[in-house]
Amino acid sequence: MPGAIAAFGRNDLRNIRRDSLLAGIVFGPFIYAATMWLLPMLTRYLDREHGFDLVPYHPLILSAFIVVGPIAVLGAVCGMLLMDDKDQRTLAALRVTPAPPMTYPLYRAATTIAATTLSLVAAMALTGQVPAEIVVASVPITLLCGLNAAMVGFGLAALARNKVEGLAIVRAIGMLLFGLPMVPFFFDHPAMLGFGFIPTYWPAKAFWEVWDGGNPWPYLAAGAIYSGAISWWLLKRLASQKA
Template sequence: MSAATGFIATFGRNDLRTVRRDSMLVTVMLGPFLYAAALWFLPALTDYLAHTYSFDLVPYRSAIVSAFCVLGPPLLLGAVLALQLVDERDQNTLAALRVTPVPPSTYPAYRAGMTIALTTFSVLASLAISRQVDVRTLVLGVPVALMAGLLAPVLGFTVSSLGRNKIEALAVMRVIGLAVFTVPMIPFFILDSPWQLAFGILPPYWPVRAFWSAYDGGSYWPYLAVGLLYNAATALLLLRVAARRLR
């Protein structure tokens, strides 16, 4: 076993102990499934609005599902990543890694990799639990979930770099969380306009845009291909920045 592999195993065991001790982390990690369960009431809400206010919610279902099941998991798990990084920075854990033989990129790469894997699984599980997507959309949602998984470390590394301590990180998280839940939704209302592509500068745009197309049977692969490349490049860039700070 290489030194890097040994340290990754140690990181994993430490994370399991931390999660067992911290009930808040457990609650946050269960958040995506609670979001998905909330969508069980979407058909009833749709019927209520139609009968009471003559408002048809059906055309907006893909946007609602994407907000809860595609953006929710990376936002929550990205927040967990950010809080872990800030806590470890405050406890000088990251400084201690400088004197180990492990390359500086190993630790942030481990954090990013675990977050991507957990987020990808959470997105797929949330879509399945929501009962709002058919089998075809769920299959097409696999690469969308991976794209959303790449978004989680982008959000986590951004929050941890902007927040110098836990209080600041929480404040930054609230602002970014509000932006992630609202701004990427704007293109939904201008899908026929080429101006929607201007929102592509924001990493959250790509997973929701690809999901909308998958859900509604529209053009899917262009958004998927560009989004995977763009979010992967952004995550890699932020990973290198995080690794550089450990040197």
């Protein structure tokens, strides 16, 4: 098992180094974080020129760029690596090795969750707009984001035949997964829980709760159960899928 995992890791590094698109996407969360350096300037401009106070909307903007947005970016990386492995018949080759069939999908899920968690925590700190105590309190949220990224990656690998189709699918579902979850920010009503059918709603809502000093754990638990169930179904499908 350790030998197989080490081989998977070397293969990932080789694929990322030789694919300029993948290498660029990996830095997506940090590019999002860098754009947040403009937030104070934009806030001052709107207040001075238009009398509009943007401060109450800072958690919405930050959640869009450093919580929900990177899920699409890192999910796309996961999906494209899986598609590379399908093209190289890695999954088919693993069927004749002693490694259990679920070893590789579980490895892919674990690495995606770990990479997303580390990237998002670093991105939050790099924005300069998220207080340190909120960064710390948001670590469980970044884990949920990682689970969502794995779910997106598994979905792309299951639905797309190549990388071009995979990126097209990300763009097609972008509004559903990464736009609609922002709507409940504007409405304080129990009916907004209906947006929970969108998996990315749960980490966004948990972040808003942390920002306001509320309790994020009910949303984290619901999101983990929901996204985990979808991810497990997709993971099992990929594990049994022919290359």
